[in-house]
Amino acid sequence: MAPNREKIILKIENMTVRYGPIFALKKVNLKIAQGEIVVLIGSNGAGKSTLLKSIIGLEKPTEGHIIYQEKEISLWGPDHITRFGIFLIPEDGGIFRTLTVEENLQLGAYHFFSQYQERIEVVIKLFPVLKERLKQVAGTLSGGEQRVLAFGKALMSNSRILMLDEPSIGLSPKYIVQIFETIQALNQRGYTILLAEQNVIQASKYANRIYVLENGQIVLNGNASDLRNHPRIKEAYFGS
Amino acid sequence: MKVIIAQIINGIALGSIYVLLVTGFNLMFLVGKIIHFAYPYIVVISMYACWGLLKLTNNPLIAVFGTIISSILLHIMVEPLFRHINTRKGPIDINSSFIVSLGIALILTEIMSHQLNYGFPIAFPLNWMSSSIFLEINLIRISTGQLYTLLVSILIALALFILIYQTQLGRAFRAIAENISKARLQGIPILRLNLLLYGIAGLLGGIIALLFSMLIGSASPWLGEYIALKVLAVAIVAGLGNMKGGLICGLVLGIVESLIIHFLPGSWSNALAFLMMLFVILIRPRGIFNKNSIES
Incomplete structure (x- = not known):
């Protein structure tokens, strides 16, 4: 399904998540349009999982807003959010x-x-x-x-939005391809996908847009086709 | 031989109550993530409620409903305490829940010792005890109380097992038992189900209180401790949280206890339960049916 860039279904505005004095996420802004595959990339501890957990209601933002289909959901619990159409598949499948x-x-x-x-x-x-x-x-x-x-x-x-936390982790290359093909198939059936991945090579092939997280902050974002050739991405993830 | 058969029948009736108690205790352990040591104490104070209502109204129907409602209310009242412990940051601390439950147990014992019937044991009216004989063959006697206890226990145990293994609510309980974080992520409303769990435990406790009052016909402030220790022993022997194991061990303890009473003074029954527990802990530290899972 071609993404409808006009219709933003999930919007995160200036979201900060703090554990005491430690910032897990700092002033994060993110938008997802209907039908998109959006990939969050970043190293371990960059804040990808925290971001997904905040969206599903497992972590509460210290500041900022999460807006889904024009409703503020940042204080909702996971049961409410899941019922309302967002689903998170955690790292171990859950x-x-x-x-x-x-x-x-x-x-x-x-x-x-x-x-x-x-x-x-x-x-x-x-x-x-x-x-x-x-x-x-x-x-x-x-x-x-x-x-x-x-x-x-x-x-x-x-669910309308499927969030996946590192779905390819621990799988053989054959299964990894299958997983990404499944994600693409689901996207073609109308699901909007938000994917946290370290396997940037595979994920960027299927993504419409990419957000790069470092130390809890979004440092880069844009169309996947543009960011694939960005020197910072190339250096950090493609080894060139 | 006939005496032994008679004692086995007594034992099955008593054991069926232990089965219900252990089932309630295990359910709280698995789904509520607490060691609810005070569970039998709430059963006993519900027996006091039953006795009081019978005395006041002389109406068995009011007594039945009053007992069940008091047990449910007591459970709902203690729920926030355990919720507070279990929703603190970090892993669930089951030991804290045990200490809190022990505290509740002591408070309930104090209330029964000082405030209810001047601390004296209570006796239920003879007509309440259903001591009329349903079947008598020589020494083998089955009282209507024993029959009720057995039938109701079987029905309740069956209903609970159907609830846990055949319904969506039961699946959600088992999901929480396996992994509360995954269950939360799945969208299972943990708080609401937790409250429902305490309601179910309360309902079960109320029914156990009624059965106990009909079977033994009396209660004292120390009955809670007497039962609680046995329930703990049975649960540990079966394997903490093992529903099916609890069913078998509860029944076996009831029968063995009744047989022991025939050969030894009754006070030995508690020692026997703990001897069994020590023996099992030595050879199978996680209990006979050793998977700590609602599935096993």
């Missing part, structure tokens, strides 16, 4: 390892359980591997299958 695949998917539809049947059909059509594994305990799935389940769970919710 699946419940002792529950079955089916139970994980049922929990994905926690706030919309009446629509479970129609949603599961869509998810299984997209990820047929889950159909064979429905009764299997999620902890016994392979790493790649667990990522697929994490995607399935996210699609069971009412």
Whole structure:
């Protein structure tokens, strides 16, 4: 789906997150238009995960605003935000390892359980591997299958924006390509994607726009095609 | 032989109450992330509420509802204390919850010792105890109280297991039990479900109080401690948080206790529970059914 640059669905204004005297994020500004794939890049500890956690309501901003579909959501809790259409897939996938695949998917539809049947059909059509594994305990799935389940769970919710925290971490190169292709496929189905990644080479291939975080601050942002050739990015991430 | 069969029947009735108590205790441990040592104490003070209501109104229906409501209210009242402990920054400190629960237990014991019935044990009316005989074959007797206890316990245990394993609420409870941070991220409303959990624990506690009052017909300020120690022993023997293990161990303890009473003085029953606990801790430190999970 081509992004609609006119329609900003998520806007972060001057957001600061502090743990005591330490700034995890400082005056962060970010905009996401409907249908975009936006990638946050930065080294470990740059503040990528904190930014995603703040959007989903796990961390409360000390200052600033998070506006989703023209509503201020910075003080909302994760249950409210998830119901309202933002879903975060954490680094480990966020699946419940002792529950079955089916139970994980049922929990994905926690706030919309009446629509479970129609949603599961869509998810299984997209990820047929889950159909064979429905009764299997999620902890016994392979790493790649667990990522697929994490995607399935996210699609069971009412999300419009999917946020992914380093989805390629710990996966083999073959799975990494698959993960990014899945992200692109989901984007084509209408999902807006916000992705925190260290695998800049892969992520930048699929991104519309890139934000670079360093020490909790946005130091660069722009179209992916422009930033790929930016000397700072080239030096830091492409080794040239 | 007939005496032994009779004692086994007594034991099953008693054990079924232990099963409910341990189930409530384990549910609080897994989902509420607390060691709710005061749980049996709240059951006992609900027995006092039942006794008081019976005395005041002489109406069993009011007593039944009053007991259940008092147990639910007491649980809802203590919920903010545990919530405060569990929502502090950093990892959940289950030891603090144990100390707080112990404090609640001591306060409840003091209230019962000084403020209720002048500290004397209470006795329920004979007609409340359902001591009429339902079935009698030689020495083997099953009272209607025992029958009620058994039937209600089976129904409640079944309902709880269906709730936990077959419903969306149960799945959410199990998700919280596995990992509260992931559950929060999933959008599961932790605070609301926590309150509901205390409500369910209160409902269960109220029913246990009713069953206990019908089965043993009396209560004293020290009954809470007597039961709490056993519940703790059973939960540890089964494996803390192991719902199915608690079911088996609770039943076994009830039967063994009843058999012991036949051969030894009744006061040995507590020692036996702790002997079992020590033995199990030595050879299986995480309990017989050793997975600390609601799934096991």
